[in-house]
Amino acid sequence: MKPNALDLFEKFTKRTTCHGLDQITEQGRPTYIKFIWGLALAVLFGGMCWQLTARVLEYTEFSTDTKLHEEFAPYVEFPSISICNYNRFFNITDHHELAAVDGLIRLSSPARLQSEDALWEKYIRDYYQDSKHSIFLSDEVEKRGWQLSEQTIMKCTFHHKPCNYTSFSSFITTMGKCFTFNSHEKKQSIPGDGHGLKITLNVMQRELMSGLWGICNENPKKMKYHHKYSFAECMTECRIGYVIKKCGCKPYWTYQVHDALECDVWNMINCSGDAEADSLNLTPDECGCDQPCHSVGFVQALSYATYPGVLVGEILAADEENPEKGSNDIESHIMTANELNMSEIDPFRVKLNAYRDNHLMLDIFHETLSFTRVTQSKKITEMSLASDFGGLLGLWLGISVVTVAEIVQFFFQLLAAFLKKRPVVLPVEHV
Structure with missing residues (x-):
C-alpha cells in the first residue's frame, strides 16, 4: 500500500528532533490534549518568529556599538x-x-x-x-x-x-x-x-x-x-x-x-x-x-575678550598713527597705569576705538x-545573527540544523508520493 501524506507526516513527527510534534500525533491521546499541544506549539512558533524578525530588522537598520577611547600622544x-x-x-x-x-x-x-x-x-x-x-x-x-x-x-x-x-x-x-x-x-x-x-x-x-x-x-x-x-x-x-x-x-x-x-x-x-x-x-x-x-x-x-586693553591699546593706536616711531616707542611706555596719564594720550578714546574696530588677535x-x-562597529554581525537564529530555533522549538535537514527530506518525500499518485492518461484510439 502506498503511503499518503498523513502517514508520512505521522512518521515524520515520531522521528524528528523537533520537540512537541509527536505530542500531537501520538495515538491514544485525548483530543483536548492534542489541541493544547497544538496551541502551545503555535504560540511558541509565533514567539520565535517575533524575536527573529526583531533581530533581522535590527541588523538591517545598521545598529552600531560606539566605543570612546581617549589617547594621549607626544604631539x-x-x-x-x-x-x-x-x-x-x-x-x-x-x-x-x-x-x-x-x-x-x-x-x-x-x-x-x-x-x-x-x-x-x-x-x-x-x-x-x-x-x-x-x-x-x-x-x-x-x-x-x-x-x-x-x-x-x-x-x-x-x-x-x-x-x-x-x-x-x-x-x-x-x-x-x-x-x-x-x-x-x-x-x-x-x-x-x-x-x-x-x-x-x-x-x-x-x-x-x-x-x-x-x-x-x-x-x-x-x-x-x-x-x-x-x-x-x-x-x-x-x-x-x-x-x-x-x-x-x-x-x-x-x-x-x-x-x-x-x-x-x-x-x-x-x-x-x-x-x-x-x-x-x-x-x-x-x-x-x-x-x-x-x-x-x-x-x-x-573664547573672546576685548582687544587690546586700554593701556596697551592707546600705545598701539598712537604707534599706528606714527609708524616711524617703531617698537622702541612701545618699550618706552612700559610703566604702570598710575605712571601714565591716559587723558594726555587720547582723552576721548577716539584712536583706541578705531584701533579696536579694525584689529583682532587670533x-x-x-x-x-x-x-x-570614536569607533563604531556592527552591533549585530553576520556570525551573531546566525547564532541568534540557531539559538532562538532551539530555545522555542528545539530545532537544530539536523531538524532542518529532516524537514527538507520530509518535503521531498511528500513530493515523491504526490508524483507517484498522478494518473497516467493514455490516448484513446477511435475505430
Whole structure:
C-alpha cells in the first residue's frame, strides 16, 4: 500500500528532533490534549518568529556599538587654518563698479528678489560693456579682495617662532579671498596658549564696501577636485558639476577646478547665476554623497575678550598713527597705569576705538595633547545573527540544523508520493 501524506507526516513527527510534534500525533491521546499541544506549539512558533524578525530588522537598520577611547600622544597634528574676511571687497570707489559687483553676487543668491533682476542686470551690462574691465568675477575678487600683507598682519607667531604673510597661500571662495596657513612644522608638542598659531590682523573695517558601519560609506566615491573625501566637499563638487553641465563653465570661486573655463559676467546673467542658486537645493541623494565611515573632526572651543586693553591699546593706536616711531616707542611706555596719564594720550578714546574696530588677535592652539578615538562597529554581525537564529530555533522549538535537514527530506518525500499518485492518461484510439 502506498503511503499518503498523513502517514508520512505521522512518521515524520515520531522521528524528528523537533520537540512537541509527536505530542500531537501520538495515538491514544485525548483530543483536548492534542489541541493544547497544538496551541502551545503555535504560540511558541509565533514567539520565535517575533524575536527573529526583531533581530533581522535590527541588523538591517545598521545598529552600531560606539566605543570612546581617549589617547594621549607626544604631539598632535596641527589643523589647516584658513582665514577669510566676511568683507569681501575693499577700496571700490567707483559707484558703477560697486553696483556691478554687487549685482553679480546677487544673481547667484537663492534669496534674491527676481523683481530687481532687471535693475541689477542693467548695472552689470553698463559697467562691463567697457572692454578694459575684466569679465571674470575672480579677477575682481583678486584685485579688490582683502589682502594678507605686511600692512594687515601686525604680528604672527607659530610655536613662538615668527611668521609672516608668505606663510599663507591664497584661494578664492564664495566668502571672497581666503588664506590658508602653511607650515613645515604641522605638529604641536606643547599644549596650551601660545604654542600654536598666534596672529594679530588688521581687518580694515573702516574700508568695508557694502554688499565604518552604519549609514556610512566605507569606500565613498573618488573626489574629482579634492584630495580627500568629505561630505561637504562632495556636495561642493556636486554644485560645481551642476553648473558646468548646465552652463558649460565653472563658478568664480572654484579655484581647484582646472578642466573648465570660468563663467564670465554675461554667462552669469544668462545661465550660471540661476544655476548656482539652484544648485544650493541639491540633496545628498541627488548628488550621491554619503557620510564617510572614517573622518577626523575638531571640537572648537571659542573664547573672546576685548582687544587690546586700554593701556596697551592707546600705545598701539598712537604707534599706528606714527609708524616711524617703531617698537622702541612701545618699550618706552612700559610703566604702570598710575605712571601714565591716559587723558594726555587720547582723552576721548577716539584712536583706541578705531584701533579696536579694525584689529583682532587670533590665538589658535590645542588645549591638550590628547584625542578621542570614536569607533563604531556592527552591533549585530553576520556570525551573531546566525547564532541568534540557531539559538532562538532551539530555545522555542528545539530545532537544530539536523531538524532542518529532516524537514527538507520530509518535503521531498511528500513530493515523491504526490508524483507517484498522478494518473497516467493514455490516448484513446477511435475505430
